Amino acid sequence: MKRLQTLLCPLLAAAGLALASGCATVDLVTGQDVQNMYTLDEEIQLGRSFYGEIVKELKKEKAPIDQDPVRVALVREVTDHVVAVAHATNLDYKATFVGDPDFVNAFALPGGNILIFEGLWNPKEGLVETVDELAAVVAHEIAHVNCRHSTEAMTREMLPNLLLAGAAIWAEIEEEDDAQLILAGAMLAYNGLIVTKYSRVDELEADRVGMMYMAQAGYDPAAAPRVWERLAGATDSQLEKTLSIFATHPRDYLRAKELRKHLPEAQALYEAAPVKRDGSKKLADLPPLQNAKPAAQKTKKKDSGS
Numbered sequence: 001m002k003r004l005q006t007l008l009c010p011l012l013a014a015a016g017l018a019l020a021s022g023c024a025t026v027d028l029v030t031g032q033d034v035q036n037m038y039t040l041d042e043e044i045q046l047g048r049s050f051y052g053e054i055v056k057e058l059k060k061e062k063a064p065i066d067q068d069p070v071r072v073a074l075v076r077e078v079t080d081h082v083v084a085v086a087h088a089t090n091l092d093y094k095a096t097f098v099g100d101p102d103f104v105n106a107f108a109l110p111g112g113n114i115l116i117f118e119g120l121w122n123p124k125e126g127l128v129e130t131v132d133e134l135a136a137v138v139a140h141e142i143a144h145v146n147c148r149h150s151t152e153a154m155t156r157e158m159l160p161n162l163l164l165a166g167a168a169i170w171a172e173i174e175e176e177d178d179a180q181l182i183l184a185g186a187m188l189a190y191n192g193l194i195v196t197k198y199s200r201v202d203e204l205e206a207d208r209v210g211m212m213y214m215a216q217a218g219y220d221p222a223a224a225p226r227v228w229e230r231l232a233g234a235t236d237s238q239l240e241k242t243l244s245i246f247a248t249h250p251r252d253y254l255r256a257k258e259l260r261k262h263l264p265e266a267q268a269l270y271e272a273a274p275v276k277r278d279g280s281k282k283l284a285d286l287p288p289l290q291n292a293k294p295a296a297q298k299t300k301k302k303d304s305g306s
């Protein structure tokens, strides 16, 4: 254990130094100091390269990208309205529609790209039914982007990665098998206690900030807790097909409850919004999906992020 301490101290000091120097920045949404080792420009570059990779994968699976004009126009319109009231105006915002009815999902990449899948409003297993509810999901994703949750999480994960690398090197030099075990335990504790908890906090923040955005953009914010209440009551088969957007304990009602707590504030913003949108429109009334993915080529996909 003494050896472990001699190893950990300099490593922790190095990681702490790396985190403290050069990556302190001001949160765009809260105005508070946060740690982020990426600049906004780097974040945009990172998001572009992730987006390129994801589109390549989707094309390999013959998923139709931006091919249904009505739905593409709808997700872009909702995104534009939400982005117009968001905190960061200089990001590379872009909404992409993927016509895959089997994937109940939406997610944001760093820097402003969001992806929305047809399965989100699939009448059998989807979780949103109206334009207002779609706006709740889009606004949640745009909130993640503005809060810079992806790169903040990557910054947080730098410390355990450094520790793991150090442990591997040390174990090799000392040829001590238990060194890796001890460090593996420490890593698990770190990830369980800090990273996961923060991710949950990030989700709650994106829920709240997103509800304020949708209200300011003229969508009825009461739709937001409704979506999360529907999720809490989702069936096993629905949950199988979901859901990075709904990550972390999807079945509990805490998120909907938290949203209800902040609803009066959102409603005041909605009342003050210069334009009210016709958000009660049912998504089931959209014309049939064009260029749907052929049934024979459908493959099951796993989710890929928040």
Ligand SMILES: [Zn+2]
Binding pocket: 140, 144, 203, 206, 244, 245, 246, 247, 306
């Ligand atoms: Zn989320």
